[in-house]
Amino acid sequence: MSENSASFKIRLKNNAAEVEACLAGILTDTAQPDEIARPEPLLAAMRHGVLNGGKRLRPFLVMESAALLGGDAQAALRIGAALECVHSYSLVHDDLPAMDDDDLRRGQPTVHIAHGEANAILAGDSLLTLAFDIIAAPETGLQDRQKTELVLALARASGIGGMAGGQALDLAAEGLALDETGITTLQAMKTGALIRFACEAGAIIAGSSDADRRLMRQYGEKIGLAFQLADDLLDLTADAETMGKATGKDAARGKGTLVALHGKDWTEAQLARLVQEAATLLEPFGERADVLNEAARFVANRRS
Amino acid sequence: MSENSASFKIRLKNNAAEVEACLAGILTDTAQPDEIARPEPLLAAMRHGVLNGGKRLRPFLVMESAALLGGDAQAALRIGAALECVHSYSLVHDDLPAMDDDDLRRGQPTVHIAHGEANAILAGDSLLTLAFDIIAAPETGLQDRQKTELVLALARASGIGGMAGGQALDLAAEGLALDETGITTLQAMKTGALIRFACEAGAIIAGSSDADRRLMRQYGEKIGLAFQLADDLLDLTADAETMGKATGKDAARGKGTLVALHGKDWTEAQLARLVQEAATLLEPFGERADVLNEAARFVANRRS
Numbered sequence: 152m153s154e155n156s157a158s159f160k161i162r163l164k165n166n167a168a169e170v171e172a173c174l175a176g177i178l179t180d181t182a183q184p185d186e187i188a189r190p191e192p193l194l195a196a197m198r199h200g201v202l203n204g205g206k207r208l209r210p211f212l213v214m215e216s217a218a219l220l221g222g223d224a225q226a227a228l229r230i231g232a233a234l235e236c237v238h239s240y241s242l243v244h245d246d247l248p249a250m251d252d253d254d255l256r257r258g259q260p261t262v263h264i265a266h267g268e269a270n271a272i273l274a275g276d277s278l279l280t281l282a283f284d285i286i287a288a289p290e291t292g293l294q295d296r297q298k299t300e301l302v303l304a305l306a307r308a309s310g311i312g313g314m315a316g317g318q319a320l321d322l323a324a325e326g327l328a329l330d331e332t333g334i335t336t337l338q339a340m341k342t343g344a345l346i347r348f349a350c351e352a353g354a355i356i357a358g359s360s361d362a363d364r365r366l367m368r369q370y371g372e373k374i375g376l377a378f379q380l381a382d383d384l385l386d387l388t389a390d391a392e393t394m395g396k397a398t399g400k401d402a403a404r405g406k407g408t409l410v411a412l413h414g415k416d417w418t419e420a421q422l423a424r425l426v427q428e429a430a431t432l433l434e435p436f437g438e439r440a441d442v443l444n445e446a447a448r449f450v451a452n453r454r455s
Numbered sequence: 456m457s458e459n460s461a462s463f464k465i466r467l468k469n470n471a472a473e474v475e476a477c478l479a480g481i482l483t484d485t486a487q488p489d490e491i492a493r494p495e496p497l498l499a500a501m502r503h504g505v506l507n508g509g510k511r512l513r514p515f516l517v518m519e520s521a522a523l524l525g526g527d528a529q530a531a532l533r534i535g536a537a538l539e540c541v542h543s544y545s546l547v548h549d550d551l552p553a554m555d556d557d558d559l560r561r562g563q564p565t566v567h568i569a570h571g572e573a574n575a576i577l578a579g580d581s582l583l584t585l586a587f588d589i590i591a592a593p594e595t596g597l598q599d600r601q602k603t604e605l606v607l608a609l610a611r612a613s614g615i616g617g618m619a620g621g622q623a624l625d626l627a628a629e630g631l632a633l634d635e636t637g638i639t640t641l642q643a644m645k646t647g648a649l650i651r652f653a654c655e656a657g658a659i660i661a662g663s664s665d666a667d668r669r670l671m672r673q674y675g676e677k678i679g680l681a682f683q684l685a686d687d688l689l690d691l692t693a694d695a696e697t698m699g700k701a702t703g704k705d706a707a708r709g710k711g712t713l714v715a716l717h718g719k720d721w722t723e724a725q726l727a728r729l730v731q732e733a734a735t736l737l738e739p740f741g742e743r744a745d746v747l748n749e750a751a752r753f754v755a756n757r758r759s
Contacts, residue, residue, distance in 0.1 A: 182616050183611065183616060184611070185607075185608060185611035185612070185616070185617075186611050186614075186615070186616020186617065186620075187616055187617060187620070187621075187640060187643050187644045187648065188616065188620065188640060188644065189615050189616055189620060190615070190620045190623045190624050190627070192623060192627060193615055193619070193620055193623035194615060197615065240580075244576055244577075244580060247576065249571075249572035249573045249576060250573050250576065267553075268553035269553045269554050269623075269626050270623065270626075272548055272551065272553060272554065272576065273548075273619050273622060273623050273626075275580070276544075276548060276579070276580070276583065276614075276619050277614050277615040277619045277620070279580065279583055279584065280583065280610050280613055280614035280615075280619065281610070281614055281615070283587045283606050283609075283610045284606075284607060284610035284611060284614060286606070287603050287604075287606040287607035287610065288607060294599070295598070295599035295600045295602065295603045296599045298599070298602075298603045298606070299591050299599045299602045299603065300591075302587050302588075302590070302591040302602070302606055303489075303588060303591035303592060304489060305587075306584050306585070306587045306588035306591065307487065307488070307489035307490050307588060308489070309584055310490075310580075310581050310584035310585055310588060311490075311493050311494070311497055311498060311501065311581040311584075311585070312486050312487060312489070312490020312491055312492065312493055313489075313490065313491060315497070315577050315580050315581045315584065316490075316491070316492065316493060316494045316497055316581070317491075318577060319494045319496060319497035319573075319574065319577050320494050322573050322574075323494070323496055336491060336492060339491050340491045340492065344491065
């Protein structure tokens with residue numbers, strides 16, 4: 152492990168602790184203004200779904216993108232927390248019996264196993280709703296113009312035209328042999344859109360120029376592609392213990408991946424190319440972009 | 456039927472047609488900026504869930520509240536459509552096997568019966584997400600400050616501290632004998648919060664004073680209470696044909712209602728009192744509030 156890589160992992164870990172604390176602070180039993188009460192069983196299911204010691208890669212990307220462009224750190228933390236609520240809700244719902252039917256996530260029982268299916272559905276719904284609450288809340292700071300842009304970009308990244316649509320395509324694709332375009336569209340929606348949003352959000356928080364916002368979107372697209380390729384590679388090679396969840400399921404379900412289509416060597420070459428393309432995009436920022444370059448390498452090389 | 460009541464029903468019906476057209480225009484297969492694609496099976500499930508010929512009472516309240524206070528009609532229509540997306544998503548998810556397990560709504564198969572359970576979950580998720588998309592989209596007009604307020608108020612009304620929390624309480628209450636406070640809290644969350652939001656949204660759209668906004672909230676609370684009491688009364692007395700859905704289920708599930716607690720006569724007196732209190736709140740507006748007064752009577756007296 153290079154020195155950069157070691158310090159990157161510490162940075163990621165410290166950041167994850169900050170995000171965890173922020174989310175824990177939001178998910179207390181204290182009703183907020185305009186709320187009537189927070190029923191404990193639902194709150195417990197939400198906390199189970201989101202306070203799970205994840206890597207918090209998406210919030211990290213929000214916060215480091217914002218930091219690179221001079222955005223407010225506290226606002227970026229809150230927007231990162233909002234994004235993690237969306238990511239977590241999608242996992243809670245994807246794990247449901249009617250969807251991927253998974254009992255285990257990060258080595259723990261999934262939300263519907265621990266809290267029942269009805270509470271899992273409602274916890275997912277409430278986490279999604281909470282994400283927009285967090286963006287709009289006064290505590291987040293930011294100008295109303297920025298909040299409107301964040302709400303719209305997050306909604307588009309996570310709704311029918313993004314993540315949820317990607318999950319629908321994924322379920323419909325079981326047993327079908329998708330071609331390269333089909334796989335690429337599915338993955339751009341299911342996992343790419345939120346990761347792209349994470350990087351673009353940093354530019355919105357910083358009030359960046361359209362050019363910088365576009366650049367961060369492009370960087371986010373590279374990271375999103377790399378994330379998915381690494382994930383597909385992992386699904387083939389890792390065992391359940393390393394991943395803390397069932398593996399090899401994609402292949403068992405007949406889901407097409409680019410790894411299955413092109414093989415391991417092509418995939419590793421593609422990952423190296425994406426890391427390089429990300430670095431080229433970030434060149435204008437010089438050394439200040441070191442963390443985001445390291446993030447691209449981390450995403451491409453991750454083994455869990 | 457009084458002359459007022461007849462013309463009110465025509466107004467409500469025309470309004471519902473406008474809302475239906477607005478929602479149909481939004482739920483096309485054309486991907487919007489920042490969207491990647493709109494998968495047809497998911498879109499079909501969303502359309503099934505929301506384009507169902509409902510009365511569109513909540514959008515009506517948004518639009519008439521905004522009209523009373525001088526808000527832009529086009530913006531109010533869009534915010535009404537957003538609110539209907541939230542209401543519809545909640546019905547799609549509430550009908551799921553793990554929740555209320557209903558096969559029939561408004562005389563039609565529910566979304567999971569017609570489109571499968573996975574698509575029903577994702578359609579609900581996507582409708583909820585779309586609501587915030589609609590508020591933030593440029594087509595809605597309004598100032599960013601107003602959009603932020605609408606996003607926050609809608610999220611609080613529909614999340615753990617509002618509608619979703621109310622549904623969690625409702626599921627937890629099956630077979631328990633809730634006391635008056637328990638029932639009132641549950642109903643204020645499950646149905647009251649969205650109806651209150653509808654009326655408050657009119658004031659936000661109109662850029663009203665804090666005093667007028669508070670007044671519309673209070674009016675919305677009266678309407679919300681009346682709506683629930685009328686609903687509980689209907690559940691006891693109507694047959695499935697009139698309602699287009701299963702009836703008598705609340706009693707069969709042992710769910711407590713104020714009607715069950717206090718009887719039919721008390722409930723009818725309470726409904727009359729709520730209509731009167733709503734009228735008192737609207738007195739400052741004189742005759743211009745006729746439609747909203749008629750709305751209160753309609754909600755209290757509805758028989759389907």
